[in-house]
Amino acid sequence: MEYKEERINLESFESKMDLDRSKYVVDKNCRASFNTQVKHGVLSSGKGFEVLTLPALMTDRTEYVMFEQTFSFVKIWHYTYYSIPNNCQEYLLVALGNDGKLYFSAEFAHIGEFASLSNTVYSSIPTTINFTVEEDSVIGFAFEDRPLVVWYCDDPIYEVEDAPYFRSICLHGDRLFAIDASKDNIIRYSSNKNPLDWKKNVISSDDAGSIELNDYKGSLRKLVSFKDSIYVFEDYGISKISAYSSSDEYFATNIYTSGSKIYANTACKCGDLIYFLCEDGLYSLDGVDIKKLELNISSLLDREQLDASICFFNKKLYIACHLDFEKVGLDNGLVTQSNIDDGSIENEEAINNALIEFNIEDNTYTIIKGIDVCSMVAINDLFLSKLIVALRNKKLLYQLTDECKIVDTNLSSSWESGVITLDSRDKNKILKDIYLLSKYPAKILVTSDKRSKEIDVPAKDNLQRLSINLPGKEFSFKIFTNSGNLHIENLQLRFKVEN
Numbered sequence: 001m002e003y004k005e006e007r008i009n010l011e012s013f014e015s016k017m018d019l020d021r022s023k024y025v026v027d028k029n030c031r032a033s034f035n036t037q038v039k040h041g042v043l044s045s046g047k048g049f050e051v052l053t054l055p056a057l058m059t060d061r062t063e064y065v066m067f068e069q070t071f072s073f074v075k076i077w078h079y080t081y082y083s084i085p086n087n088c089q090e091y092l093l094v095a096l097g098n099d100g101k102l103y104f105s106a107e108f109a110h111i112g113e114f115a116s117l118s119n120t121v122y123s124s125i126p127t128t129i130n131f132t133v134e135e136d137s138v139i140g141f142a143f144e145d146r147p148l149v150v151w152y153c154d155d156p157i158y159e160v161e162d163a164p165y166f167r168s169i170c171l172h173g174d175r176l177f178a179i180d181a182s183k184d185n186i187i188r189y190s191s192n193k194n195p196l197d198w199k200k201n202v203i204s205s206d207d208a209g210s211i212e213l214n215d216y217k218g219s220l221r222k223l224v225s226f227k228d229s230i231y232v233f234e235d236y237g238i239s240k241i242s243a244y245s246s247s248d249e250y251f252a253t254n255i256y257t258s259g260s261k262i263y264a265n266t267a268c269k270c271g272d273l274i275y276f277l278c279e280d281g282l283y284s285l286d287g288v289d290i291k292k293l294e295l296n297i298s299s300l301l302d303r304e305q306l307d308a309s310i311c312f313f314n315k316k317l318y319i320a321c322h323l324d325f326e327k328v329g330l331d332n333g334l335v336t337q338s339n340i341d342d343g344s345i346e347n348e349e350a351i352n353n354a355l356i357e358f359n360i361e362d363n364t365y366t367i368i369k370g371i372d373v374c375s376m377v378a379i380n381d382l383f384l385s386k387l388i389v390a391l392r393n394k395k396l397l398y399q400l401t402d403e404c405k406i407v408d409t410n411l412s413s414s415w416e417s418g419v420i421t422l423d424s425r426d427k428n429k430i431l432k433d434i435y436l437l438s439k440y441p442a443k444i445l446v447t448s449d450k451r452s453k454e455i456d457v458p459a460k461d462n463l464q465r466l467s468i469n470l471p472g473k474e475f476s477f478k479i480f481t482n483s484g485n486l487h488i489e490n491l492q493l494r495f496k497v498e499n
Helices: none
Strands: 003-010 030-034 035-040 044-045 048-049 053-057 061-066 073-083 088-097 102-106 127-133 136-142 149-151 166-172 176-179 186-189 210-212 220-226 230-232 237-243 248-257 262-270 273-278 279-283 290-293 311-315 316-323 356-360 364-369 373-381 385-393 396-403 415-416 428-436 442-448 451-458 464-471 476-483 485-499
Touching: 030 364, 035 415, 073 136, 073 373, 073 385, 088 373, 088 385, 127 166, 127 451, 136 166, 149 230, 176 220, 176 373, 176 476, 210 248, 220 262, 230 262, 237 290, 237 396, 262 311, 262 316, 273 311, 290 364, 311 373, 428 442, 428 476, 442 464
Parallel strands: 166 220
Antiparallel strands: 003 485, 030 415, 035 044, 044 485, 048 396, 053 061, 073 088, 088 102, 127 136, 136 149, 166 176, 176 186, 186 210, 220 230, 230 237, 237 248, 262 273, 273 279, 279 290, 311 316, 316 356, 356 364, 373 385, 385 396, 415 476, 428 464, 428 485, 442 451, 442 476
16 A cells, blocks of 8 residues: 655644534644643643732832631622822722621732621622712622612721612712612612612602613623613623613613523623623623624533623633533543642532633633632732632632642643544545654643554654654544643644555
């Protein structure tokens, strides 16, 4: 039998996965990739998280690591206000603990621990809003089972008497708008003279009021103030609330009906767009048009994403969600995190087991696999710019880092090709060699329709040849490492193909 030589060159790796199409269509491009990233065509290790560090002074950039707290973090928020006693702008992290209490810590007077806001124990997770009451910058906590709670940091926390119970709340102009937790189709708005006044006493454009939505697209879930309108995210649709041009009276219009469930908790304003997750993928809204973004991993989003969340930081969208890794032959659980064990209870199964980093400028993304993110907040205050995350059942907060590890635990990186047939599935072939440059040790698993072969890749600063000699008619390969370091470039596969 006579053979001819053919070569496949990967001059540039692809980071965008393509699990929603046939494995044969993907060919030598990326079929599955986790804890990796591609820069200038080079395949390298992905990002990770380290314990949060913060400065002790506004005038000193030296940062100190936070301490382990007495509670596990459930939710984190950002709050900034002008302090009259301190005569300066203050910046705080606010948190809800697993004990049901609210806590806070100053970003620039960091002593490593969070202080209790009050002894009140809350039975549900609130949504929060920063707004102004009588020139004071306050943070409001909206609960479904109790009245609105307001805190101005120089004063005690208090409940707003006679305020309804709210599911979601947002600030638009001079008013607060909120979904009434007791009446599923009602959106209430406050007086524009006093955002804490929710009573309609007189007929006036300054008065509080309500808007009724009866478009039967499921429950009202979340409000987002965007451009000149308020967008209402429902289970299966989106409505827009606008004001009549000559008054502060409002009307609602349906702008989108979805055949897939919308995970309204993920709706996030990012520059000129709102992004949100649906059962069948990621979508964007510019105020009028809704567009589905082709991530090509919808098959991994099969289960409900009720605990998913989205955060916008440094021109990237961070999506904490649960991906069905078993569809690509991977473990669904968390990476072993023994050396960040803080004495808290580990989950039997991760609720969110991945964090997608989506670049909104070029629609590329990477996936950090192996962490259960329960909350995220982006801070850009003075010289601080960080993505801060809370991991489920953990008593520490963490910050994004370029190292592919969680504290001292390396994350496993892998990149897998599609099926390579060289345009002839019926012909016999032999994968003779693989050429590549690898700056760190790694492994390559080469698989054909006949058998598989695993090869150790040594670290070298120049191009090296790996002898394979694997027969078959179709092939795929997987590059992986557990070291936390990866650098692969100039990959070439040399085949002998039957004439």
